[in-house]
Amino acid sequence: VGTVLTQVTVDPYDEAFYTPNKAIGRLMSREEADAEIRKGNFVKEVPGKGYLRVVAAPRPIHIVEMEMIRTLAESGAHVIACGGGGIPVIEQNHQLKGASAVIEKDEIAGRLAIDLGADRLIILTSVPCVYSGFHTDAQTPIEEMTAAQAKDCIRAGEFGETDMLPKIRAAIDYLEQCPDGGVLITSIAAVRDALKGKAGTRIKAA
Secondary structure, eight states: OEEEOOEEEEOTTOGGGGSOOEEEEEEEOHHHHHHHHHTTOEEEEETTTEEEEEEBOOOEEEETTHHHHHHHHHTTOOEEESGGGOEEEEEETTEEEEOSBOOOHHHHHHHHHHHHTOSEEEEEESSSSEEESTTSTTOEEEOEEEHHHHHHHHHTTOSOTTTHHHHHHHHHHHHHHOTTOEEEEEETTTHHHHHTTSSSEEEEOO
């Protein structure tokens, strides 16, 4: 097993930098939040609890250590890479600078699967499958769908902005680049059954 500390480039002009919404760190007091604001950072209030710092979640462009990851994978190693979404960096004057951001782990998993030409992308989450009408009286499990149907669901606002939506976007991106592949979304508790086709949500290109 090989673990690769992974840097991931992002676009400094990504729209996400204008609307940061990913909470990080611990709860802060009003005084601590004001200090973060003076540093140029963004914070949001959690009513009745305090304040949290928020950062952007730009889309990943390039995995810097990709060739090393590919070499290890092709040698037969089990590779752990892009942990936590990877380290977001911006290329400036041929140097990499850290970015005040986080990368959605699902989106970087899709990027990694594309770059490796993986035949399957498995995304593990807290629920056994994808649902339409999630947390409503009309909640219904989705066993299978195509990338086109997934796009329709996105337009209909079916998926939460910070939970299921990044997973579905990663699935679509992967299938557009690897149309012969497949995506499986499920929970770690259900993954054994999902691999046998008895649970989870399977997404195909068409």
